[in-house]
Each structure stands twice: as structure tokens, then as C-alpha cells.
Amino acid sequence: MSVGPYNYSYIFKYIIIGDMGVGKSCLLHQFTEKKFMSDCPHTIGVEFGTRIIEVSGQKIKLQIWDTAGQERFRAVTRSYYRGAAGALMVYDITRRSTYNHLSSWLTDTRNLTNPSTVIFLIGNKCDLNAARDVTYEEAKQFADENGLMFVEASAKSGENVEEAFLETAKKIYQSIQDGRLDLNAAESGVQHKPSQPGGRNTLVNDQTASKDSCSC
Amino acid sequence: MSMPPLPVTSNSQELGDSGQSNVLGKRLNKIFETRLDTDKETLEALKELSTFFTENSIQSRRNLRSKIEKRSLAINEEFLSAFTKVKDALDTVYNDVVSIDSEVRGMSMHLQATRAQTYQLIEHTTQLQAQRKKLSMEQEVASAFLERYQLSPAELTVLHGSTRDSPITPVFFTALQRAQTIHSDCRVLMQSGFQTVALDIMEQMSLHQEAALERLYRWTQSHCRSVESTETAALLTEAMSCLQDRPVLFKYVLDEYGSCRRAALVRAFIDALTKGGGTLKPIEMHANDPKRYVGDMLAWLHQVIPSEKESLNTLMSLCSKIDVSDHIQQILASITEGVCHPLKVRVDRILSTDATTTILYSVASLLGYYHQIFSQVVPESMLLGTLAEVRILAQNRFLSALQGRVKQHLADRLDTPPPDLSPSTSVSALMSLLKEVLSVAGVADGRPEDITKMVGVVLDPLLQAVNLSAARLPTTDMAVYLLNCLYQMQTTLSLYGFMDNRLERLQAQSDAQLDTLTSEQASSLVANLNLGPIYTILQETSRGPLANVPGMDAASLKHFLVKLDGFLALPDILLLPQISLLLSTIHRNNVKQRAFEVICTVYKQLFAAVHDPVNGYQNPSSLISRTPEQVQELLLGNGS
Numbered sequence: 001m002s003v004g005p006y007n008y009s010y011i012f013k014y015i016i017i018g019d020m021g022v023g024k025s026c027l028l029h030q031f032t033e034k035k036f037m038s039d040c041p042h043t044i045g046v047e048f049g050t051r052i053i054e055v056s057g058q059k060i061k062l063q064i065w066d067t068a069g070q071e072r073f074r075a076v077t078r079s080y081y082r083g084a085a086g087a088l089m090v091y092d093i094t095r096r097s098t099y100n101h102l103s104s105w106l107t108d109t110r111n112l113t114n115p116s117t118v119i120f121l122i123g124n125k126c127d128l129n130a131a132r133d134v135t136y137e138e139a140k141q142f143a144d145e146n147g148l149m150f151v152e153a154s155a156k157s158g159e160n161v162e163e164a165f166l167e168t169a170k171k172i173y174q175s176i177q178d179g180r181l182d183l184n185a186a187e188s189g190v191q192h193k194p195s196q197p198g199g200r201n202t203l204v205n206d207q208t209a210s211k212d213s214c215s216c
Numbered sequence: 217m218s219m220p221p222l223p224v225t226s227n228s229q230e231l232g233d234s235g236q237s238n239v240l241g242k243r244l245n246k247i248f249e250t251r252l253d254t255d256k257e258t259l260e261a262l263k264e265l266s267t268f269f270t271e272n273s274i275q276s277r278r279n280l281r282s283k284i285e286k287r288s289l290a291i292n293e294e295f296l297s298a299f300t301k302v303k304d305a306l307d308t309v310y311n312d313v314v315s316i317d318s319e320v321r322g323m324s325m326h327l328q329a330t331r332a333q334t335y336q337l338i339e340h341t342t343q344l345q346a347q348r349k350k351l352s353m354e355q356e357v358a359s360a361f362l363e364r365y366q367l368s369p370a371e372l373t374v375l376h377g378s379t380r381d382s383p384i385t386p387v388f389f390t391a392l393q394r395a396q397t398i399h400s401d402c403r404v405l406m407q408s409g410f411q412t413v414a415l416d417i418m419e420q421m422s423l424h425q426e427a428a429l430e431r432l433y434r435w436t437q438s439h440c441r442s443v444e445s446t447e448t449a450a451l452l453t454e455a456m457s458c459l460q461d462r463p464v465l466f467k468y469v470l471d472e473y474g475s476c477r478r479a480a481l482v483r484a485f486i487d488a489l490t491k492g493g494g495t496l497k498p499i500e501m502h503a504n505d506p507k508r509y510v511g512d513m514l515a516w517l518h519q520v521i522p523s524e525k526e527s528l529n530t531l532m533s534l535c536s537k538i539d540v541s542d543h544i545q546q547i548l549a550s551i552t553e554g555v556c557h558p559l560k561v562r563v564d565r566i567l568s569t570d571a572t573t574t575i576l577y578s579v580a581s582l583l584g585y586y587h588q589i590f591s592q593v594v595p596e597s598m599l600l601g602t603l604a605e606v607r608i609l610a611q612n613r614f615l616s617a618l619q620g621r622v623k624q625h626l627a628d629r630l631d632t633p634p635p636d637l638s639p640s641t642s643v644s645a646l647m648s649l650l651k652e653v654l655s656v657a658g659v660a661d662g663r664p665e666d667i668t669k670m671v672g673v674v675l676d677p678l679l680q681a682v683n684l685s686a687a688r689l690p691t692t693d694m695a696v697y698l699l700n701c702l703y704q705m706q707t708t709l710s711l712y713g714f715m716d717n718r719l720e721r722l723q724a725q726s727d728a729q730l731d732t733l734t735s736e737q738a739s740s741l742v743a744n745l746n747l748g749p750i751y752t753i754l755q756e757t758s759r760g761p762l763a764n765v766p767g768m769d770a771a772s773l774k775h776f777l778v779k780l781d782g783f784l785a786l787p788d789i790l791l792l793p794q795i796s797l798l799l800s801t802i803h804r805n806n807v808k809q810r811a812f813e814v815i816c817t818v819y820k821q822l823f824a825a826v827h828d829p830v831n832g833y834q835n836p837s838s839l840i841s842r843t844p845e846q847v848q849e850l851l852l853g854n855g856s
Contacts, residue, residue, distance in 0.1 A: 011523065080515050
């Protein structure tokens, strides 16, 4: 039996959110390209990136939507929370204001996503420890209180970047295993690639039946 | 036991002739030495003798010879009869042998004849055998050839399908590949000189391939919708790779795939709109929030496209001979065609409701943003066209809403300018409306032409109205009022980009009003200082000494200079009251300065004329003490 054309079994949809300039796009770039982008332009609306990872022997394709932090794009970015399986919420450890806005980001996330959406808090720029404005303990406490996963990372050095994306995927995968995440539900943020029992396949079958009879 | 004397006697007699005594003695010795018990023959003879010589009598001794002869005869007779029997037997044997011999001879003859007869047969057989060998060799070659250059019945079945609907299996591709291999192997055959057969086989293989591809095409066309099941997907991918050589079939399959996905996408879109998923609310729940509603719909579509593209990439992942990117773009465009209608209907509906100007503006801007996004993702698609269409619609709706509001403002409240000549409320109202809209700015960096258009929609009628109402005022009031209005517009617009053109025009209008105002102010100053006649006289070319001209005599000049002194002490006192109503200090200073400059210039001329001896003034320095520089310093020094 030949190996199927898909070299992965699932697609997980992620969204990256947080204030302007906290390094969302850099985190994505570091994760997908393993490189640091030193002069990253402001994101316009949303950008898109993918990478295939492996969790418990399963190949998983991450579809990552990187949103603009600028307020004027909120109207656009808010629409992308819908059906995200994982949300990476980023702040900048050297700028307290970006940390202070977390609760508003969290509220948005909770309001606009599924309850099963895994929210991962990332304190970015941990390479700039000297300029630190938010302590690890404080952020950790905030994460614990809100049931978020948390790590301090650096898009520049690459520290913990991989971990944040992978841990999120593991948690999502676990939710699937535990049955907390229903793959057949539309917009769960997860697509199961090989032979979906329900889902999109079922949409296809009857519609084209009429066309078949006249196919030449 | 007694010895028969006879032989002894005879012996002695025989020997007696030669060497009597010796021979005799020898004989006797011999006899004596004869040891009867060891001489077996003698013993036997004696033993035999004892059987019939039972009685040692003379008679019997006499008879002995005959008796023995008799016995000998009997024995010989017995021999004879016995040998007769043997002879008979031998005769029989002899006869048998003779007959056998003749038989054998006959057989041999027969054999000879047979051999002669079968020689040909054998020869024939040998020939046949050789032929057989050759034939079997040929058969082997032929079957090897067939195996190499023909498809096996099993392969043929697989290729042509046992029934019309028999499924495609991985074996099919192996068989198809073999047909291809055979086809290309025929080249070798052709090079080795077997043109006819090679061409035949090539044609045959082409036919098989055609038929097989036809079948594969039918199968693919009806199964292409199952690209998401792994097994089918693997086969489909391979099928597409086979079909890439047949552009027409390939295209048909892709079209079919596109229409399947199109239907699926519409269904999924409608579901997301009306049903939602899990705990997610349906998108239409937010229909009352146009911005969010439109944004959610477009974001949903935007997020669906990567997966569709991915599936297409997978489907064509083995098509290495053609450039698939064009196909992918085309099919993506076709897939997204279906959602155009539901999308357009909804956006149209939103736009036809009484949304506020700012909402219309942000919707238009959102549509502009997504138009740009989709122009990268699905260029040259109907979806993009639809977006462009609704975007223009939104833009127009927005502009007409804006026009409506502008009209409303202007109709209601632009009657007469207020007494303080400040911009009428409608100017501020429309400016704040413009500000409000511009600050929505929104997601897409608005296109300059859109913004210019929008500003025009507000400003053009406003300017017209302002000009109309200003026309009823006296010149000075009009200029001040217009300047104030223009000033407010300028300050508002200068905060935003793409306004240079418009600001320039406003500036030109302001400048014209400033000129008007300056000349008004200057004339008023001239009039108040009674400088008019002096100025006129100064300009006259043919005149005598000025001191003699009426109005320019020393007394008149003194009168003027007193007035001027008063003015120089408090220059603002002679300013037109309207000047203080100018909102912009720059305008105010500008007018003042330029008007004062006029006075300075005239004064300078006067000063020069008075000091000119030709004009005959006595003691000019005491008459006109201030130098033009001092006057300038007093009037403009602080002001500038």
C-alpha cells in the first residue's frame, strides 16, 4: 500500500495575538523559518504561515494566522479567532503596558473562540532580561489564575519558541484523544486529514450526483 | 587270499627272453614289493571280482575269463543302449536346433527387411524431432517476446476494467506503466529492424493506453470529490499524474473537482453563516453589526482558501511534467465562485440598510482591505470581481450617505453667518463628520482617490454654501467670514494624508481673501489718516514745489503728522473691527502687517518728498521728524 499523498494526519489552526510590537510576527518567523527577522514591518491585517510538526508520532500541520497588533486592525483580526484550536497570546516582558492589556486580549479570545481552544501565554523578548519590566512570577501567576499555559521566550535567540508551539499542539492533541475536542464539529480548528468520517466529505456527495449522469 | 598266477606267469615268460634272472628278479621284487592294500585299483578289481567269483574251483577258474568277458559284454551292451538313448536325445536336440536356426534365420531376414523398411521412418522421425526442437525453441522465444511486448490478460483486464464501474486499484497504474514501457521499448525493436511489428505493437499499446486513460478519467472524474480520504487520494494523485499527458481530460477532471469543492464550500459557508460550529455562534448572529458581519464572512473565506489550495496541491503533487500553479489558481478561482452569490447578497443587504456613514465607510474600507488580500490569494477570480463590485457599491453607498448628511446640514443651518463671523455651525459639524470618518481610517490604507473623493463630497458643497452665504455680507465681513471658514477646514484637513491638493486650493482661496482684506484695511487706514489726498498728490508727475500745493502745505502736513503720531502710538486702534474676528492669528498678523506696509511705503515717499529741496519745504527735518525707519519700526517691528 502506497503512503497517502498527505504527509500529515491533522491540521491545527493557530492564531497569534497581542499588542503591537511584542514580536508576534517574529515568533512566527522564528518558528517557521528558524531565523530572526531583525526589522520586521508592521503586520497589515493578518499574515499566514505553516509548518509540519510531530506529536506522539503523528504528523500535524500547523496553519498559523499572525494578526496585526495595531488597534485599527482589530476589526479585521477579531474575525480570525473563529475556530482557532490554539491561541498564542504574546506580551513583551520589557513593556509593562503590553502585559497590562493581556486581560482584554484574553476576554476577546474567550469570547470569540471555542472553550476547547488552548490558550498559551508567551512573554517574548526574554533575551532582554536587563530591560525586564514584568517579572516571571507575576506573569506565571496570571497564567495560573486564568488556566493558561505559560513560557517566556525569545524570538531573537529562539529560546522556548519551538516549545510554545509544540506544547500547544500537544495539548490540543490530548484534547482530541480525550474526546474533549470534537473533530466533526465545524470550525473546531482541527481537520483530520485521512478519511474524515463526517465533516466536509459529507457535504460533497449529493450535490454533484445530478452532474454525474450527464458526464461524458 | 590267493594271487591270480596267470599274469605273473605270462610276465615271467615275457621277461625271460631278455635278462632272465634280472628281469625276473625285478618282477618278483616288484610283485613282492607290491603292497596290495595300498593299490586301490587292484583292491577295487578284487572287490569286484569277489562279487561273482564266489567259488574258487577249477571250473570256475576256467569259466572266469568268459565270465568276465560276458560281464564286459553286458556292460558294453548296457553302454550301447544307454548311448543309443543319448543319441536319440541328441538327434532331437539337433533337430530342434536346426529348426531354431531356420527360425532365427527367418527372423533375421525379417528383421533385415524391417530395418530396411523403417530406415525412412526413423529418418523422418529424427527430422521431426529436430523440427520439434526448433519449434519449441521458437515457441520459447515467441512467448518471451510476448511477455516482453504484450500485456498479460490479467493486465488487460485491469486496464480495461471487468465492468464499466470496476474500481481503479494500484495494479492499474502498474499495468498502465507497463503499456507505456512496452510502447517505449518498441523503439529498440524498431532499431533492430522489426519496424512492422514495432509499429503494430506501438499502435496496440497506444490503443490500450487510450482506453485505460479514458477509463481512468471516468473514474477520476467521479471520485475526485473524495480527495480527503487517504486511499482514494493516493490513487487520485497518481491518476492525475497519468492524466497530465492528456490536457483535455486533465482539465475536465479539475473542472469536476472544482465544481465539487465549489458546492462543498458554499455549503460550509452557509453552515458557518447560519449554524456555527460547536459553541461558535453562527456568523449571521452578528448581522446587526455590519463591520463584524462582513469581516467575519471575509475572514472565514480567507481562512478556507489555504486548505483548498493544499488539497489541490496534493491532488497534483505527482504532476511533474506540467506547471500546476496556473491550474491551481484557475481551480481556486472556480471553487470560490460559489460563495460569491451568498456573499454578495449579504453585503448588498447590509449596504442597503440605513447604516451610519462611519459604518458604511468602515465596511467599504474592510472590503477594500480584503479586495487587496484576495487579489494575492485568488487573482483573476470571480470572488475578486465580486469584492471589487461590492467595494465600489459600498464606496458609493458611503459617498451618497455622506452627501445626504452634508446636504442635510447645509439645508438646515447655513442661512446667515453669525455676527461674530465665526464659521457657521454647519462648518464645524461637517468638519467633525469628516474627522469622524477619516479617523475610522480603517484597515485598508484608503486609496488616495477615494479619500480625495470623499473630502470633495463634503467640502465642495460646503464651500459653495459658505460662499453663497458670505456673498450677502459686506466685503470685509465676507472676507473675514470666509477666511474663518477656510481656516477651520484647513486645520482639519492638515491632520490627514493625501490632502495636499485640497489644502493648496484652500490656501489659494484664503490668499485671495487675505488680499481683499488687506486692501480693505489699507484703504481704511489711508482714509482714517487722511493720507488719501497726500498720496494722490505725491503720485502726480507734473506739479510745482509741493509746499505750494494745497493740502500739502506745511500746516496740512502737520495736521496729518499729528494724526499719524496718534496712530503710531496705538496702531491697533485704526484696525477694522472685523480683523479681530479672524480666528487665525496668522491671518490677523498678515493683514495687519501688509496694511501697515502700505502706510510705511507712503510715508517713505512723503518723507523723501519733504526732504527734497525741489519741493520747497522750510526746515524739513523739524517738519517731519520721524524717519521712515522709525515708523517702520513702530508699525512693523513688534508685529513681525
